[in-house]
Amino acid sequence: MKILVTGNKGFIGGHIYNYLKARNYEVYGYDIGDTLEDVKYDFIIHMAARGLIRLSKEYPYEYFQDGLALTMKFLELARKNNSMFIFPSSGSIENPTNPYSLGKKQAVEWIRLFNKLYNLNYFILKFFNIYGENARKGAVYLFTRAALTGETATVYGDGSHVRDYLYVGDVVKLVEDIINGRLNSGEYEVGSGIGTSVNELISLIEDVTKRKIKFIRKDYVVDEADNLVAKNTVIKRPLPLKEGIERVMQWIKESEIKA
Template sequence: MNTVRRILVTGGAGFIGSHYVRTLLGTPDGPGRVEVTVLDKLTYAGNPANLDPVRDDRRFAFVRGDVRDPELVGKLVSEHDEIMHFAAESHVDRSIAGAADFVLTNVVGTQTLLDAALRHGVRTFVQISTDEVYGSLDSGSWTEEEPVRPNSPYAATKASADLLALSYHRTHGLDVRVTRCSNNYGPYQFPEKVVPLFVTRLLDGGRVPLYGDGSHVRDWLHVDDHVAGVELVRTKGRPGAVYNIGGGTELSNRQLTDFLLAACGADWSRVDHVADRKGHDRRYSVDCGLIRDELGYRPAKDFATGLAETVAWYRENRAWWEPLLRRAER
């Protein structure tokens, strides 16, 4: 008999969480079929429109609520087999301006979910994290054995959540698996992050900001590849393991700006050089050998194709992002 996996996806109206939900429900019923409930507070970055493609799927349900609400979380967790924990405050600049919401959502919210998962015997808990927990490095790439050395308040709260989640595996035997991804890009990304920020401003004839000397290096990962990696971890990963998920395209912010300007038909006259971010990490790079060797992960989307598709999506979907910009300006 084929069992139905009941999956609770926190933060499922956000960029990566909604992509995961749309991808998961894009597969017809069959072996390993699923039912998905999204729990999302619908803060500024959570957008119900991200879930419109699956809204009428009988396998989908949506609950508006906070991961810090123990009563609601307990009820939902008791009705599900697995938890995919995407919910997080995730913008570094906002965390520098004020860290309280990051601590409450990213740490206390994770602890609330973990307590409920332990209490109700959840089968699998996947903690979605970031390579920013490792800090910064000049050369080489981080393996999962690298100690966490976060530098921003955002990264510190994600590192705290990771360690808390892993402690529930080591102390209580809860099946916790952690993923740490590099910088994501793709459709439906809220236009405060660098790729959609630059694209939407350039499409509107505006200007874009480049921090410092533009030499900060990031590894770019298309959201398609990220959710494919996450799903491998959910279905095949080891309890207690941490898996890095990268895209294999390292670019300086200056190189990324070059790509974005060209894709939007603009030039460097549209770039403002601004003061560097406080505590700005110089370089991130993750070693994906573990998830490749154990689970067969390979990024499938080359950067040139992925970026072109992303720019085209924003060009063709102004009705999605223009209201978000107006809301952010209020």
């Protein structure tokens, strides 16, 4: 069984790749700019993409090239090789307000079309806010780092918008379940199912780190939904957010601050 993980040098793709490698799966890696090995893959786990939503407004073409266009490249490879195609969607596709979210929504439509036309086997995993070690963006990382370093963080809006935070280790376990046939192909929400406002997240991080977070407020760069929470998540026992923050805090201390 040959498995390709694209985006294997990135955050989520890196966790998946390293986990499978450590457990002796035959896993191959590809990231943007790499040369793809000529291998017939049984699974293509397509995680490679530009991921910073706010920057997509500034670089729409680059986000198309490294988003939807890149997805089409690996979708066609999956069609030719009869590979299982695993793709991360996003909670933001419900109402696309930026090139990143629109590209994700259109990719989902292409995958569904390939299923109808070519009987492509696929999993669409609608990710919410995935956080964890090695993520150098996202609210959990940015606010935890600000608490530990005393740097000033930025809160967009009034901090009342609610998000669903899921630890990356829960995603990795889900992918292994898929590889081992424990889940039927289809579309799944992947989140904790628990909503946490930005203001609540800041309070929780201050409690974990025992430090106050300095922050400034700014207007949204792009319009954002008030509430994005998984309504029917496939994750049954997510790691509690407080425990996940503790892991992120420890990682930041060991890898960045050396405290």
